[in-house]
Amino acid sequence: MKTEGKKNYRELAEATRRFLLTNILRCGYVDEEGNLCGAKMKGMGPSGTNKHDRYRCADTKCSRVSRRADLVDKAIEIVVIKVLTDQYSAVEPEDKQWYGEESLAKLRARQQEIKESYKSGIFSLAEYLEFKDANDAQISESESDRKKFYAEQSAQNFLSGFSEDKWHEDYDMRQKRKAVATVLSAVIVHPLPKGRARSAQFDPELLEPIFKAKSTE
Ligand SMILES: [Zn+2]
Incomplete structure (x- = not known):
């Protein structure tokens, strides 16, 4: 059980280090009865005739949908950058001192x-x-409170003043x-x-972003 967890963690770490949208993408295959697969999709390196990184349905009973990773990433990045710019570019970061x-x-x-x-x-x-x-x-308790406070503040600040440049230049994969x-x-x-060939041009219309309900506002 413990080793299993560790293994899963390592796989996830690997997948999230290289791929922007692992676990965010969901397979859109619908069977004859109208059931949506909905399984999470995982990034994977080139294999066989595929020369590019791909995302593929991670449900081995399905595996019916896959798409080129770089093109999916680029299309979704455009959507995300637009929303974040609208919501956070004018937000000032908090700079409070720990009590x-x-x-x-x-x-x-x-x-x-x-x-x-x-x-x-x-x-x-x-x-x-x-x-x-x-x-x-007392000191170590106090220091851990302090650390927690500043970590929370910087987590809250991480999107404030958002810009497209910040996305490309400052964010690592984890932050993205x-x-x-x-x-x-x-x-x-x-x-x-x-009827559409697998070699047909990439079609961003086949990606359907599901937006989060806007939280507190
Ligand atoms: Zn699927």
């Missing part, structure tokens, strides 16, 4: 005092260790995936219409 800065500074000063008190003989070794442990515990996920809950990749 505990002052008490953390006091705890650190206290740490110094405790050391001095032992060196100068005011505290016995037993007292020193007792005070030191209590003070250290996160940004996509704030805009889209999925993209349905419809199969090629009957």
